[in-house]
Amino acid sequence: MFQKLGRSIAKxxxxxxxxPVARDVMKDGLTYLPLERMASLNAELERMVxxxxxxxxxxxxxxxxxxxxxxxxxxxxxxxxxxxVFGRIPPPTDDDGADAHSRFKVIAEGKSTGIRDxxxxxxxxxxxxxxxxxFEKYGLRVDNQSIILRKGLFQETFSPSESDRFRLxxxxxxxxxxxxxxxxxVSRCMSPGGVVIVDDYNDYExxxxxxxxxxxxxxxxxxxRTLPHAVIRKRAS
Ligand SMILES: C[S@@+](CC[C@H](N)C(=O)[O-])C[C@H]1O[C@@H](n2cnc3c(N)ncnc32)[C@H](O)[C@@H]1O
Numbered sequence: 187m188f189q190k191l192g193r194s195i196a197k198x199x200x201x202x203x204x205x206p207v208a209r210d211v212m213k214d215g216l217t218y219l220p221l222e223r224m225a226s227l228n229a230e231l232e233r234m235v236x237x238x239x240x241x242x243x244x245x246x247x248x249x250x251x252x253x254x255x256x257x258x259x260x261x262x263x264x265x266x267x268x269x270x271v272f273g274r275i276p277p278p279t280d281d282d283g284a285d286a287h288s289r290f291k292v293i294a295e296g297k298s299t300g301i302r303d304x305x306x307x308x309x310x311x312x313x314x315x316x317x318x319x320x321f322e323k324y325g326l327r328v329d330n331q332s333i334i335l336r337k338g339l340f341q342e343t344f345s346p347s348e349s350d351r352f353r354l355x356x357x358x359x360x361x362x363x364x365x366x367x368x369x370x371x372v373s374r375c376m377s378p379g380g381v382v383i384v385d386d387y388n389d390y391e392x393x394x395x396x397x398x399x400x401x402x403x404x405x406x407x408x409x410x411r412t413l414p415h416a417v418i419r420k421r422a423s
Pocket of ligand 1: 216217218219246247248249250251252253254269270271272273274275276338339340341358359360364
């Protein structure tokens with residue numbers, strides 16, 4: 187009984203730590219992020235602001251746009267960049283485990299359910315239009331200047347320029363290939379002290395292997411914690 191009470195107090199604390207926008211996207215069924223990950227994402231956003239780390243905010247893997255809305259709301263005077271195919275998730279590869287392949291089979295057979303039994307985002311006809319409308323509902327205009335959405339494979343839509351700098355990047359794209367591509371690509375444009383969060387580190391073997399491989403080869407990145415998701419810091423020097 188005391189354990190149950192303790193858990194419910196801890197849950198209440200996490201809910202209270204969230205800004206209203208994060209509570210609302212969860213209530214509206216726009217995000218797959220469970221409460222612990224949303225609270226951790228928000229805490230890292232607040233830390234970047236408190237430490238005045240320079241740079242934009244980006245997300246790779248938006249689905250219905252829930253976590254992206256939270257990130258875009260906190261962009262201040264900087265930009266938010268969101269990347270997604272805005273359609274069916276591309277398949278896993280031989281670098282992924284049975285977990286990813288069986289999940290993809292369910293999706294490909296048209297049997298995936300969505301958030302709280304709603305429509306699965308990968309079966310929505312105009313997902314890009316749906317996400318833009320959700321942004322608008324939250325007072326965010328996709329103007330391609332301060333809020334930029336790029337539709338297509340990350341590998342084709344993201345090629346950072348010399349001047350690109352990020353303070354926080356959220357990588358939420360499940361399988362080995364996209365996670366490996368995103369983490370290696372953003373590493374060179376993270377501000378010192380900036381943070382990369384990889385959502386699926388504990389969910390999919392391929393994602394975890396991709397992160398571990400990049401970290402083993404890139405000494406500028408430090409894995410700070412792995413719960414409730416991977417939090418990777420760009421070293422100051
Ligand atoms: C788990 S969902 C993102 C969840 C979202 N962040 C939320 O708040 O619920 C993963 C997304 O990544 C996208 N994705 C995965 N691999 C991709 C790739 N190579 N290029 C573009 N989008 C990709 C999928 O289509 C999907 O929309």
